[in-house]
Amino acid sequence: MDFKFADEEEAFREEVRQWLKKEIPQRWIELDPGIWEETEESWALSRQFQRKLGQKGWIAPAYPKEYGGLEMSHTKRLILAEELAYSGAPIGIEVEITVNWVTPTIMLYGTEKQKKDYVTRVAKGDLIFCLGYSEPDAGSDLAALQTRVVEDADEYVINGQKTWCSYGHYADYCWLAARTDPDVPKHKGISMFVVDMKTPGITVRPLINILNRHSFNEVFFDDVRIPKDNLVGEKNMGWYQLAMALDFERSSIGTAAINQRIIEELVQYAKETKCNGGTLADDPLIRNELAGVAVENEVLRMMCYRIAWMYSKGLHPSYESSMSMLFGSELIRRLGNVGMRILGPYGQLDVGSKWAVLNARIMRMYLSSISMGVGGGSNEIQRNIIAMRGLGLPRQ
Amino acid sequence: MDLGLSEEQEMLRTSARDFLQKECPKQLVKQLDESDEGYSPELWRKMAELGWMGLVLPEEYGGSGGSFLDLVVLLEEMGYNILPGPFFSTVVLGGLSILAAGNEEQKKEFLPKVANGEIILTLALTEPSAKYDAASVKTKAVARNGEYVINGTKLFILDANVADYLLCVARTKEGVKPEDGITIFLVDAKSPGVKCTLLKTLARDKQCEIIFDNVNVPKDNVLGEVDRGWPVVESILQKAAVAKCAEMVGGAQASLEMAVSYAKERVQFNRPIGSFQAIQHYCANMVTDVDGSRFVTYRAAWKVSEGIPATMDVAVAKAWTSEAYGRVTLLGHQIFGAIGFTMDHDMHLYYRRAKAGEIMFGDGDFQRAVVAQELGL
Ligand SMILES: Cc1cc2nc3c(=O)[nH]c(=O)nc-3n(C[C@H](O)[C@H](O)[C@H](O)COP(=O)(O)OP(=O)(O)OC[C@H]3O[C@@H](n4cnc5c(N)ncnc54)[C@H](O)[C@@H]3O)c2cc1C
Numbered sequence: 040m041d042f043k044f045a046d047e048e049e050a051f052r053e054e055v056r057q058w059l060k061k062e063i064p065q066r067w068i069e070l071d072p073g074i075w076e077e078t079e080e081s082w083a084l085s086r087q088f089q090r091k092l093g094q095k096g097w098i099a100p101a102y103p104k105e106y107g108g109l110e111m112s113h114t115k116r117l118i119l120a121e122e123l124a125y126s127g128a129p130i131g132i133e134v135e136i137t138v139n140w141v142t143p144t145i146m147l148y149g150t151e152k153q154k155k156d157y158v159t160r161v162a163k164g165d166l167i168f169c170l171g172y173s174e175p176d177a178g179s180d181l182a183a184l185q186t187r188v189v190e191d192a193d194e195y196v197i198n199g200q201k202t203w204c205s206y207g208h209y210a211d212y213c214w215l216a217a218r219t220d221p222d223v224p225k226h227k228g229i230s231m232f233v234v235d236m237k238t239p240g241i242t243v244r245p246l247i248n249i250l251n252r253h254s255f256n257e258v259f260f261d262d263v264r265i266p267k268d269n270l271v272g273e274k275n276m277g278w279y280q281l282a283m284a285l286d287f288e289r290s291s292i293g294t295a296a297i298n299q300r301i302i303e304e305l306v307q308y309a310k311e312t313k314c315n316g317g318t319l320a321d322d323p324l325i326r327n328e329l330a331g332v333a334v335e336n337e338v339l340r341m342m343c344y345r346i347a348w349m350y351s352k353g354l355h356p357s358y359e360s361s362m363s364m365l366f367g368s369e370l371i372r373r374l375g376n377v378g379m380r381i382l383g384p385y386g387q388l389d390v391g392s393k394w395a396v397l398n399a400r401i402m403r404m405y406l407s408s409i410s411m412g413v414g415g416g417s418n419e420i421q422r423n424i425i426a427m428r429g430l431g432l433p434r435q
Numbered sequence: 436m437d438l439g440l441s442e443e444q445e446m447l448r449t450s451a452r453d454f455l456q457k458e459c460p461k462q463l464v465k466q467l468d469e470s471d472e473g474y475s476p477e478l479w480r481k482m483a484e485l486g487w488m489g490l491v492l493p494e495e496y497g498g499s500g501g502s503f504l505d506l507v508v509l510l511e512e513m514g515y516n517i518l519p520g521p522f523f524s525t526v527v528l529g530g531l532s533i534l535a536a537g538n539e540e541q542k543k544e545f546l547p548k549v550a551n552g553e554i555i556l557t558l559a560l561t562e563p564s565a566k567y568d569a570a571s572v573k574t575k576a577v578a579r580n581g582e583y584v585i586n587g588t589k590l591f592i593l594d595a596n597v598a599d600y601l602l603c604v605a606r607t608k609e610g611v612k613p614e615d616g617i618t619i620f621l622v623d624a625k626s627p628g629v630k631c632t633l634l635k636t637l638a639r640d641k642q643c644e645i646i647f648d649n650v651n652v653p654k655d656n657v658l659g660e661v662d663r664g665w666p667v668v669e670s671i672l673q674k675a676a677v678a679k680c681a682e683m684v685g686g687a688q689a690s691l692e693m694a695v696s697y698a699k700e701r702v703q704f705n706r707p708i709g710s711f712q713a714i715q716h717y718c719a720n721m722v723t724d725v726d727g728s729r730f731v732t733y734r735a736a737w738k739v740s741e742g743i744p745a746t747m748d749v750a751v752a753k754a755w756t757s758e759a760y761g762r763v764t765l766l767g768h769q770i771f772g773a774i775g776f777t778m779d780h781d782m783h784l785y786y787r788r789a790k791a792g793e794i795m796f797g798d799g800d801f802q803r804a805v806v807a808q809e810l811g812l
Contacts (some may be wrong), residue, residue, distance in 0.1 A: 117486050122459050178772055180703035204771045247778040255773075314564075324800050372765065384565040384591045389635035393644060394563075394590065402637050405790065406783075411767045417772060419713045 044114065051115055055097075055122040059247040062091060070249040073403040075410065077203075082209055085129035086167070092130065098139045106146070106154055107311065113351035114157025117344065124293030133167050133206045134395065141214040143166040144231070148272030157212075157233065163284030169210035169346050171201040171217075171234070171258060172281075179420050181216070182225045182278055186260060188217040189230065195270065196239075198295050203414070207243050207256035210236055218426065220275050229277035233269045233279055240264070250339050250406050292347060294367040296342035298374055301404070302333055304397055305381055328377045335370050342366060358429030361421040368411035368418060375405040438730065451509055454694060455516035456484065456545045456645035461781050463799035467519040468639035468727040468784070472597055474520030483552025484801070488526055492534060503531075503740035507681040507733070515686030517784055519640070521555045527554025527678045528671060532602055536619065545600070545621070554599040554601035557667040558671060559589040559622075559645055567797055569665050570613035574647060576605035576620060581654055583607075583620060585628075585647040593795075594728040596633045598624050603647065605663050619658040626650050638791035654725045674744070677739055680732040683760040683792045687725045688761075688784045693785035694721065694767040708770070717766045724759035732756055747809040754802035757793035759796065764789045 044052070051089025064084050072081040092098050093107075101116050111119070123130055142161045145153055160166040167195070177184040188198025213234040218226030236243070240263035245253045272280045304327060307317040319325050342363035346356045378401035379386040386402055388395040410413060412418035426432045440448065450555075458478055467787055484486065491506045492498025527667040530549045533541055535771070548554040564571040574587025574625065595601060599634055601622045608616030622629065628650040634642050659667045695718050698709030708714050736744035736754040764786040770777045793799065 042776060107582055172771065176702075177706075178703060180705075183703070249778055249780075249783040251778055297780055376761070379711070379790060379794075380798065380800065382560070383798070387637040387642070387791060388635065392636070394634065394636040404635070406787075408772075409765070409783075412769060413772050413776065418769070419711070422713065 042346045044118070048114055048118060048307040052118045053096075055119055056126070058128045059122060059128055062088065063126060063128050064088065064421055067129070070400055071127075071400070073109070073250070073400065074407045075248050076250055076252050077131070077206075077209075078252075083131070085131065085133075086164075089134060090164040091421065092128075093162060096166045098134065098160070099142065099158075099162040102142070102146070102158065102162050106158040109162075113347045114224040115308045120293040121186050121296040123198075124392065127300065133207040133318065134212075135168075136170055136205070137161055137166065137168045142169065143240060144283060145233075145271055146281050147283065148231075149270075153233070153271060166212065167206065167210045168212050168214045168233075169204050169207045169236070169378060171204060171207075171213040171215035173203045174200060174358055175202055181281075182229065184216055184229065186215070186217040187221070188219050189280060190267075191264075193267050194264045195267060197232075197234065197260040199260050201258040201260075203246070203255045204258045205255045205414075207236070208245065208253070209380075212236060213241075213258065216277055216281055218420060219277075223275070226278040229281070230274050231271045231277040231280055232265065232269060234263065234265055237389055238263050238265060249409070250403060251277040282432070285369070292363075294363075294371070295343055297337055298332070298339070298370065301374060301378065301400070302329065305329060305378055306401070308397060309381060325381055328380060332370070332374050332377050335366075335373070339363065339367050339370055351429035358425045359418075361429070364415070365418050365421040365425070368408075371404070371410045371411050375401065438733065440508060440573060446514055446651065448508050450485075451487075452515065453810035454481075455512060455518060459516055459518055460664070461517070461784070464466070464776075464784060466732075467589075467598070470635060471641075473594070473595060473639075473641035479520060479552055482522070482552070486550075487522070487529070488552050489550030491526065492530060492546050492550050496534075496542055497550035498546070501719065501787050501807050503677075504736055507678065507736040507740075509618035510681040511677050511685035511688075514682030514788075515689045517686070517689075517788070521597055521641075523675075523678065523682070524594040524598065525549060525555050528558035529600070529602060530675045531674055532558065532619070532671045533621075534665065535670060540655075541620040541621065541658065544734045546765040549704075551704055555594065555597050556600050556602065557592060557594045559592045559595065559601040559603040559674075560668060561588050561591045565591065567801070568613070569617060570660060571603055572606050572613075572617055574603065574605045576603075576607050576618060576652070577609070578652065578654075583618075583652045583654065585620065585622065585650040585652060587647050587806050588739040590756060591643040592645050593633075594641050595624070595631050595645050596641050599628070601645065603652075604659060604664060604668055610662070615666065616662045617664040618624060618661050619664040619667060621656040621658050622647075622650060622652050622653045626652070636791065638787040640788075640791055664791070673749050673756055673797055674739055674800075677732065677735045677745075679792050679796055680728070680752045680756040683756050683789065684725065684729045684732050684783050686788055687721075687728060687756075687760045688791070689707040689761040690763050692766040693782065696720065697810045698770055714770060717770060721763045721766050724763050728752075728756040746804065750805035751807065752798050753797060754806060757802070758799045761793055 067084045070081050090100060096109040097119060098110045100111035100119060120282055142158045145157050172181055174184050187196050188195050213236055214231055215232045217235050218228050220228040240261045244257045246255050246257060248254050309325055312319040344419040346359055346363060349356045382396055382401055385396045388399060390399040427434060465683040486499050489498030490501040490509060492504060494500045533545050560573055562573055576583045576585045585603060601620045601624050603620045605618055605620060606616055610616040628648040630646040632644045636642050698714050698718060701705050701708045706812050731752040735745055735748040767782050771782050772800060774780055
């Protein structure tokens with residue numbers, strides 16, 4: 040056992056830090072968009088930044104060299120993810136989706152041409168995918184999806200509706216799960232497609248999230264025609280490929296670093312805020328709350344480290360990723376609550392209010408954190424996975 | 436013992452529920468949340484016509500002589516439906532305070548206007564320290580030429596943006612104890628030197644900063660006794676805390692009902708999600724929190740209504756209900772999944788208010804400190 044990072048890894052951490060110090064745009068820091076709060080301006084800034092990151096090979100560092108990656112070790116990948124998260128760099132769920140959900144599946148199941156077309160460009164930071172999974176009647180029960188794809192000569196024709204499609208209004212391509220055979224059990228008739236979002240027949244309609252921002256969309260497909268080449272993997276085998284993709288996603292290893300940053304801000308706030316002749320930091324209740332979330336965050340960090348370690352041993356995490364996602368989402372909600380409690384009435388103040396503190400980041404997190412146990416597979420589904428896949432508990 | 440509502444209270448509840456459902460649909464709630472005023476003058480007038488503003492005021496002042504418990508029934512319905520606007524500030528924080536501490540002349544002047552919906556009141560107590568204790572009152576009122584001159588900053592003042600009068604809590608004397616030397620003033624909100632700034636908040640309720648810059652107030656506008664205002668403030672805070680609990684119980688009840696009915700309707704994996712034990716347990720937790728909150732709140736309200744000392748009961752109710760409402764609304768969100776994460780949906784209206792209600796008039800930590808004291812610790 041060895042929890043120490045090697046000297047070379049520590050040096051890499053320092054290199055990343057220095058680079059980020061230089062490259063994170065000042066304007067981005069001013070805008071300070073939280074999760075699901077992107078605007079056109081912030082999106083443009085983040086895409087610019089992500090291209091630079093791509094030039095360094097740091098968008099998809101673990102990918103094979105032939106597809107634009109660096110074949111970076113999993114430990115270094117972890118370090119990079121931590122530093123990106125901690126620094127608040129302009130890289131969000133859109134990259135997580137693209138790099139950790141979509142392209143790994145293309146790499147596993149795609150043709151050589153698809154790999155060259157998509158994976159390489161993703162690695163450069165040139166492409167963003169949105170996820171066309173959920174439908175009004177297919178959320179947790181994703182296999183119930185109804186969006187239909189039929190063959191017509193040398194094309195596929197798509198009809199149907201997707202919903203909750205995050206960044207659908209910005210993305211270049213949609214990673215679409217659709218039904219190609221309606222006459223077989225539901226898991227057996229699903230296929231995966233890459234769809235250019237500029238294809239005629241696609242309508243993207245905004246949904247406004249509870250931060251009062253436009254982050255997700257309904258996407259309508261009305262006789263949308265795509266080339267046959269855009270099927271990824273085997274027809275009707277999409278469900279099984281998709282299950283793989285979900286596992287990749289669940290390992291979002293940067294969360295502990297984001298939390299760390301918030302905890303540090305709260306500690307600083309407690310130390311600076313006068314109260315009863317001392318500071319808030321003297322209050323045993325507040326010390327206890329902050330220490331509590333700090334403890335939980337270390338637990339989360341170790342869960343994330345375990346996942347990186349498993350990858351480095353060539354193992355494939357499954358329920359372990361569900362566990363860290365579940366724990367992480369609940370922790371961020373608790374952290375939101377602890378933050379609100381520490382800030383007291385000040386915590387309620389929104390951006391732009393005179394008297395707002397920490398740029399209303401805690402309040403915004405208090406709202407956005409609700410989505411954490413829902414999107415990407417709800418906490419209940421994660422628990423089912425841990426219990427059934429992880430512990431072998433019976434389904435019936 | 437009888438833990439139930441009287442026949443009249445049941446009637447009040449039913450009529451309030453029907454009225455609010457009809458007159459204050461969620462579309463209007465959202466519109467008012469986004470507006471700067473935060474209330475609908477038309478709806479306000481209709482409420483006055485129903486006698487709601489005068490519900491707890493004696494008949495001689497234009498009210499109908501109801502009890503505090505009656506008011507609690509009404510507030511629960513306001514929390515249930517969500518009613519944006521200055522009812523709480525005007526009636527609970529303003530009206531009841533004038534009734535309790537005002538002299539005959541003040542009661543005659545203000546209360547009938549409260550009862551018929553003519554004026555909006557609020558309490559200007561908290562300051563940048565954001566605390567509900569006497570030591571935090573730093574705003575100063577100095578007697579000069581037969582008047583008082585007020586200087587200071589008040590913060591997180593509910594509905595001050597639309598208030599006609601502010602019940603401003605100010606320090607008139609530096610006493611040995613912080614509780615000494617506090618006086619309440621009825622300040623015309625349009626007085627020169629009063630500057631009100633609306634703050635944007637999580638619950639989109641209308642909280643304000645008020646700066647008092649050499650504001651002159653006639654001596655006659657002292658509410659209660661000079662230098663002896665703190666016990667009045669304490670009693671307002673006690674009523675306000677219970678009243679807030681009542682609102683929260685209503686909101687929690689509505690959240691529960693929304694979530695349970697969705698759990699019955701929403702089908703995934705060919706069955707209603709409410710058939711999954713995970714969801715059933717959530718619903719069970721929710722109803723446990725709602726019922727638990729309701730009866731500690733009712734007991735506190737009953738004691739306040741009967742004039743029985745209720746420090747412990749109020750603190751218990753507020754400590755529990757504050758946090759229970761938060762848990763209930765979070766579970767509600769969990770059950771709704773992505774659809775609850777939209778502005779169009781109603782769940783977030785409750786989730787936001789749960790946090791605001793928790794903070795207002797002392798959060799769980801604050802109230803548990805009171806309980807500890809009451810336990811003799
Ligand atoms: C902010 C945000 C962004 C999103 N972005 C995208 C996106 O880009 N692309 C995309 O395709 N989707 C996206 N989603 C949708 C997301 O994948 C779904 O919300 C998720 O799969 C849950 O589906 P649902 O919301 O329909 O809830 P439902 O599946 O209807 O679930 C409702 C409740 O029932 C519970 N439940 C369901 N089944 C079970 C069960 N078997 N056992 C126990 N409990 C159960 C759920 O856990 C939940 O509590 C996003 C969601 C959010 C909130």
